[in-house]
Amino acid sequence: MTIAPRPRPAPAAGAAWSWRSRSARRWVYQALALAALAALVAWLFGNTWTNMRARGIQSGFDFLADTAGFEISEGVLDYSGSDPYWKAFLAGLLNTLRVAVIGCVLATLGGVLVGVGRLSRNALVRGLCRAYVELFRNVPLLIQLLVWYLIFVEVLPAPREPLTLGGWAFLSKGGLALPQPASGAGWGWVAAGAALGAGTAAALWLRERRRFRAVGGPPPGVLLQPMAIILAAGFLGWLAGGRPTAWDMPQPGGFSIEGGMSLTPEFMAVLLGLTAYTTAFVAEVVRAGIVSVGRGQLDAAASIGLPRALVLRLVVLPQALRVIVPPMTNQYLNLTKNSSLSVVVGYPDLVSIANTSLNQTGRAVECIAIIMAVYLVLSLGTSALMGAFNRRVAIRER
Incomplete structure (x- = not known):
């Protein structure tokens, strides 16, 4: 006959801490490990700081506010060497x-x-x-x-004799040149309308999310509705911007391809x-x-x-x-x-x-x-x- 082990009574609320408790020992070990890790990190930082000071090496992030003094060849941000x-x-x-x-x-x-x-x-x-x-x-x-x-x-080939795709895209040693919407032609309204449509479509999708979960997922073709909203909003922005049609087209030059993106x-x-x-x-x-x-x-x-x-x-x-x-x-x-x-x-x-x-x-x-x-x-x-x-x-x- 197998005798089941006698269950231990649960500790009463407010009972004194006991080293015999496995849960209590676990908390102590974790606290000691965390303290040892914190001490090791503090020692590493302190030792590094002391050695840098002894060798006259400056430290800190205050240099981020100083003038950089170098140019960046390309980027999406308007930057110059006089910036920090x-x-x-x-x-x-x-x-x-x-x-x-x-x-x-x-x-x-x-x-x-x-x-x-x-x-x-x-x-x-x-x-x-x-x-x-x-x-x-x-x-x-x-x-x-x-x-x-x-x-x-x-x-x-060189930029003066680039490979062309239909006369609107050029590939050469200077990279890939593509047409882009002309600045100041009302294309900003198109972008604003598309962004507004994307926000509206996202809000509608979040509202319908619970219903999709209830039926086991969105039905086929459900993505067509958000796409239609974005296209319609972009079209309204195109109308509000004066129906722009001007594009900045790239053109091969002497040493580089001018215009376009x-x-x-x-x-x-x-x-x-x-x-x-x-x-x-x-x-x-x-x-x-x-x-x-x-x-x-x-x-x-x-x-x-x-x-x-x-x-x-x-x-x-x-x-x-x-x-x-x-x-x-x-x-x-x-x-x-x-x-x-x-x-x-x-x-x-x-x-x-x-x-x-x-x-x-x-x-x-x-x-x-x-x-x-x-x-x-x-x-x-x-x-x-x-x-x-x-x-x-x-x-x-x-």
Whole structure:
């Protein structure tokens, strides 16, 4: 006969603390470990501070308010050498975000196409997609960045004889020149209308979110309504802006392409390198997610006469998202952090600006701390956004 152990009575409220309590000992051990870690960090900072003072090395973040004194070759922020260091760091951060955001979008689109192509019934398409994945996944990213940069500065023709696409886009050693809306022509109203439409569509989506959850998810084609709202608002902005039609078109010149929007060789090399490299990994993530969907789902969709394209869009991809999203988050984080390699081709990202500031001010600890903090915040923000999206697409058992 087995005798069950006698349960221990719960401690009464207000009972004295006892070392025999496992919970009490656990709290003590955790407090001691935390105190030891805090003491170690304090000792490291104190020792570093003492050694820097002994060697006459200045420290602190007060240098951010000083004049930077160097120019930045390109960027989305209006910056000049007479601006302070903090504005130079901000310009570098915006350049990093510029290449990271565009790269994530392009890598996602390309990865979906290549991943689906790897499962194609056409042997040629399947072979080409596999060759792409194996090539770009196994060549180091640094080598790819250098190859793309050499293509722009060595292989492409000079700006006076560029490659052209229909007379509106030009590719040369000077980069890629594209047309852009003419300034002061009322295009700002179009952008404002589209932004207002996007805000309205987001508010409507949030209002309908509970109803979507109640019925098991949004119905097919639900994204058409927000797109219609954005397009309609942009059209109203176009009417309010005087129906602008003027565009600033690029034109080949003697030594450069004048007019339009110019994307430098450095930016194009970084963007193409990051996109091509990450696309190979995203394609494998998408392929694994599609393969994870049970064969019975495909047979059920085929039994009701759905075409293969609709089976992929309405049956396979929604279920594969629960497998795709977590590793896709890792690829977005890798792309953002890999953008720091753009310093090898001269693209003025955050790391490049920090290196220049470090050489001028000697504040190595501070500049490195800024880089670490910025990439930490970007990574945590990306993880939080993708985590929220993952919870939205997760299949809930009823």
